[in-house]
Amino acid sequence: MGNGADAVARLDELTRKLRRECPWDREQDERSIVPHTVGEAYELAAAAHSGDDSKLVDELGDVLFQVHFLSLLLEERGTGSLEQVAEHVHAKLVHRHPHIFGSAVADDAGQVLQNWDQIKKGEAGREPGIFGDVPENLPGPLYALKTQRRAASTGFDFDHVPYDGVTGELEELEEAQTREERFHEVGDVLFAAINVARKLKVDPELALRASADRFQERVEAAEEIANRDGHQWEALDTEAQLGYYARARTLLGK
Template sequence: MSNPSEIAAALERLDELTRTLRRECPWDREQDERSIVPHTLEEAYELADAAHAGDDRRLLDELGDVLFQIHLLSLLLEERGAGDLAAVADHCREKLIRRHPHVFGDVDLDGASEVLENWDRVKREEPGREPGLFGEVPENLPSLLHARKLQRRAAAGGVEHFASVEQALAALETATSVVAAARGRDQPYDELGDLLFAAVAVARKLRVDPELALRSASERFRAAVQDSAVSPTQGEADHS
């Protein structure tokens, strides 16, 4: 187990390396937060893939890549006089303390679901937050995670359309029937969207990440097709 001095020394070495790259590497010198963020997202997805695969070696590697992204983005803030890595760490620490009053305060919460609801409530009440139930929900989230975020926010605000797994499954069954009935029409766009939204509700109630679940299903499909050496159904063109 690492001790605090070893952790601090390792982070300092990475910080020094980040500053050296920013000064001396032509590619790193040209970057700003807008050009870096696509790489940050890519690294985050690779981290999620390693975690989901249970591959500790890859997890260690991908955590390092994400950590470098944090150092570099913090350095960009520092260059503009808008903060630095220490400010990022302190802000994160203060936020976590504020959003865990059941640990650092005298609030009593029963179970993980109440912790999540209270987290969202505290977050909405923080100064400077965009007002409204759905304030600051990122519009560039992947669609499944965006749907889950909206559902969670609504539930935290007392608007829960899927109070139980059974209700979510019933909504999914209804949406499936509607899509089946709409097959004769051109592209039942809204109906299929409702079906996917209900599927996200089922995942949320089962505490399953819908993005990772769908990715896992895609991987199983790929493995099955490769193992059977049978071409995918003809007529479904891949226009990527």
């Protein structure tokens, strides 16, 4: 096993060299880089769910490079550095774990999270209000999830998994008559489904993406089966397409 500090130092040296000598890297600022950072974070999340550790190592490296590059931009402006980033998160983690570094008690993960939320509220720079620090530019599912978590941190939460909330909102959606009512009720159905995911400790963003990926795989497999039978997928009626889709699901086993 090599020296981790030496490896990080080599990455830091490489980041600085790219910033000096690569025309593309020289042109970047935090606003142009952060979309790549977000993309790398999603790729990291996908790798974590894939069960492929080599892919996880690869994607962790990409995220680590993003941290180095963005920290270097702060250093160039004299407003921060990688060292300051590391020291800041170190201090923050110590502060938010008083059950490890202080006298607080947390017997389970739920108590840890409750303490964490209460500590965050008292930290400098936090926006006031229950939802003050919920970023508005999050993807919809994550925005809803963060909103629900903030409410739950005040004690406003179910003590059970609210499956009935989803069924209730679906019934209201079925009864909706106008476009405005349908818009409202669709939002409520999605919000209720995300609340169920939260209570089950399932990330709704990743779960939805995984479902979309499975759907793509099934439709592509159904098209392939239809082509082998001598049919053009687009020329089939819906009933026939559904039949091939069912065969594809059986074939794929998921």
